[in-house]
Amino acid sequence: MPSIITLYPLDKKLVLPKPQEEAPREKVALLSESGRLISTRKRDGWGSASATTGLRKHPVALYTRGGNEITENFPAVVEELRSLALPKDILVTSEIFWTSGSGVREDLGALSGLAQASPENARKTQEKTGSARLMLFTPLIIKGKDVSSLPYHKRAEQVAEWLDKRDHELLSRMEHLTEDFAALQKRVVKESWEGLVLYDADAGTAFETNGRHEKPPRPDGCWKWKPLFEADFVATKFEPGTGKNTGLAGKIYIAQIDSRTGQLFPCGEVPLHKKEHKILFANKAIYPIVVEVAYEIRTPKGALRTSSVLRERSPLDKKIEECILPEKFWKK
Structure with missing residues (x-):
């Protein structure tokens, strides 16, 4: 696998990783006991990729999981991302989402409408209803080098370092929840969350460049949990x-x-x-x-x-x- 891929436009053969479908309870319990479990809230948004390109006209770009550019549809988010002044050739897994006026629950339908609208209509809508938001997960590429094999906690710390350098309203990092798994399961139901994403803090991840978006890599060490x-x-x-x-x-x-x-x-x-x-x-x-x-x-x-x-x-x-x-x- 090449260590450098095209970030503008994004290589359509890039396939981003996804969590495994089921969280192995025994393994999750052991990780929790050892302090290696990272628990985060699963948002109801669009998985995305955020890139810095080093190009004058397109210094940052925002893409869907399939590699379609949606930069112009979310100008406020992109402006905050640009203001971080990150080094060029960085690719970070992320999720873009939009919340209702109460800010309590994500609205996937409204987000889809914004992403599929013309840039002008998407901008006008967000000026009236409020901008979408972007959560940065972990980097896959830093300064052109593949860092996906580094532990989750190290890559998450890098994102925290980037975000701590500037004030921002629309950008956020993964929220690390401190309750144990049993308590979090109850909280998900009580607060009507979509679910949880769980990480082994010491595990790496992976991406593919084979263009098989229907079969994304699901590395061990990242799982999702949803209530029924x-x-x-x-x-x-x-x-x-x-x-x-x-x-x-x-x-x-x-x-x-x-x-x-x-x-x-x-x-x-x-x-x-x-x-x-x-x-x-x-x-x-x-x-x-x-x-x-x-x-x-x-x-x-x-x-x-x-x-x-x-x-x-x-x-x-x-x-x-x-x-x-x-x-x-x-x-x-």
């Missing part, structure tokens, strides 16, 4: 499957009852994974039917993300009128 929530919904219809699922149901559409009106409030769709569910929900005669669904996160509009059907509920067990939409999702 469960709730009951009314399945209203299905969408037929395709390919090998022809003749079966591919997904179902779900809703809950708005108690103010008694009407069904659409809550998006749920993909079907189990063969028995694909057969069951392909029968139009069963609708509407109550289903129990597991999910990782619920968007501000009430839709689910990373969801799956646990089971159908018998009318004797759960009635349709009992599937009530939580008040926080009521349209104002």
Whole structure:
């Protein structure tokens, strides 16, 4: 693997690392006991890469994980990044996110709109609603050299050193949470966080230059943890499957009852994974039917993300009128 890659424009073959999907509980416990566990909050934003190029016209640049440049869409963030006056040829893994007016919860939909809008429209929107923010994780390249194999804690310390040199409002480093893992799991649920990202402080990471973005490197020593929530919904219809699922149901559409009106409030769709569910929900005669669904996160509009059907509920067990939409999702 070459030690230097093109940072402007960013080499599209660069594949950034991602956390492993499941945190090994025994290993996490041992790391916590030994003081080697770094626990951070998982934000609900876009994974990104932040670069310093040394170029006069483009001294810093911001990219999506896929290598698409979004520098001009986030001018306030980029200006703060430029003000750090970092050496050239630095590439840092990062995450860009946008919070609502309360600042309590990230809004991935709003961020996606900003990233996909024209630079002019993105700028005007942020002037009215507030700028997106950028969290810097750890560097992969410093002064053109690959530093990804260095321990997480050393690379995180370098980011802290850079940020401590200037006042900034929109930039931040990884927040190191001090509670033990059990306490943090409860905090995630209580404060409606998306989850945690856990690091072995002494582990390195890796990146690839093979262009296989569908298969990013997931080095040992970095894991994510998300809670699973469960709730009951009314399945209203299905969408037929395709390919090998022809003749079966591919997904179902779900809703809950708005108690103010008694009407069904659409809550998006749920993909079907189990063969028995694909057969069951392909029968139009069963609708509407109550289903129990597991999910990782619920968007501000009430839709689910990373969801799956646990089971159908018998009318004797759960009635349709009992599937009530939580008040926080009521349209104002």
